Amino acid sequence: MNLNTFTEKAQEALLGSQELASELHHPQIEPEHLLTVLAEQPAGVVPEVLRKMAADPAAVARGARAALASQPQAHGGSAPALSPRLGAVIDTARREAERLKDEFVSTEHLLLGLAAETGRTAAARVLAEHGVTKDRVFEALASVRGSQRVTDQHPEGKYQALERRTTRSSSASLASARRPSSKAWRSASCAATCRRD
16 A cells, blocks of 8 residues: 555554554454544544544544454554455445546545445444445535645645635624624614604
8 A cells, every 4th residue: 555645644643553552462453443533533535524424433432442442452463454444445445536637545535435435334334323434524524624625735724724714704604694684684673763753
């Protein structure tokens, strides 16, 4: 796996998954390790995407950690290897990045790969329990990233700037929607004056 094709945050998540698997003495790095790390990633896109879907990132991480507690352990030996399931999640993430015409695989692509995992896997169950589906991830991504593409290894700063701009724009629109037009204001003012006379 060429980590240079991943954004910095995606690289951190994959390496964090490996570290978590090592800490827990798991022989393989599973999708549940990745889900835990993505949901807990400080200043990451995934926690924001989860919040947009009304899913609590901390609860998602707790669910994934609980699923990891039942994984077999192996003491001693080599570093944990990538499981076939996680390999499939990463392949799906790459395809999603290509489909979205992104130049790098980012954390949101990894989340899409996890959400696309079907069957009765623990990661799929945790996501389903919190209402996280592939379609809902796409909807939430549209509001977090807009039409931005992942063209470098640091796209998160662009998303945050977009989010601030969108929030300011929405606030201004909301304020203007609450403020009556000058014509409506004059009409209401005139009606009040006419009643007094």
